[in-house]
Amino acid sequence: MSPLRLLRTLLIVAAALALGACRPQGPWQLNRIDGLMPDLSFAMTDDRGRPVSAEDYRGKPVLLFFGYTSCPDVCASTLARLAGAIGQVPGGPDAVTVLFVSVDPSRDSAERLRRYVGVFGPEFIGLRGSDDALDALVRRYRVTYAYGKPDADGQYDVIHSSGVFIFDGQGRARLLAGPNDWSAPIAADLKRLLEGARTPPAS
Structure with missing residues (x-):
């Protein structure tokens, strides 16, 4: 088995284990990660x-x-699913932000990122950083990526994790959407997060 194929297999296994370890609780439809992942933080x-x-x-x-x-x-396909979910949420693009972090910053210039994410909606924002900044962020959220062997034209694939981390308005990690979670469950849980933000605390 090639190193790239082995990594792909390990990513699938790791994702399955992670999703199995944090099944939805109560009416939530996605996997809850409250207390399992740190608050959103990056530069x-x-x-x-x-x-x-x-x-x-x-x-x-x-x-x-x-x-x-x-x-x-x-x-x-993942960004399209997210766009579909956001379209079902009250307030739509104004209510949610999607951050697309490039794991290939050497090819993904700011302009290229802007053109790419702009296809999906104004709430989609591309992010890139130095190797150190990227490595710090992927370590923080236990994300894995690896570069494939370049072809004759210098092009290569990047194997990477496919989960979507969802944070509330205070930056707290709340939910994880996997590759099999489609727009409807994502939209349902986003609505719950937004309703919770609008609900005043009990006196």
Whole structure:
């Protein structure tokens, strides 16, 4: 088995174990990760070349996904699912932010990221960073990625985790959407997060 194929297999196994360890509780439809993952925190550059941090996106739910613009299938289909879910949420694009973190920053310039995520809606924002910044972020959320062997034209694939981390408006990790979670359950849980944000605490 090639190293890339082995890594792909390990990623699938790890994702299955993670999803099995945090089954939905109560009316939630996605996998709950309350207390299992740290709050949203990073320092990167957005798709307009501006330095940004997690604090810039407080106040509304944030969906965090790692991918790259040359991805042949998974990235575009995942972002399309998220766009479909957000379209079912009251407030739509104004209510949620999606952060698409490039695991291929050498090819994904800010302009390229902006064109790519812009197809899915104004709530989609591309992020890129230095190797150190990217490595710190993937370690924080236990994400794995690896580069394949370049072909004759210098092109290569990147194997990466496919989960979507969902944070509430305070930046707390709440939910994990897997590759088999379609728009409807994602939308249902986003609505619950938004309703919770609007509900005043009990006196």
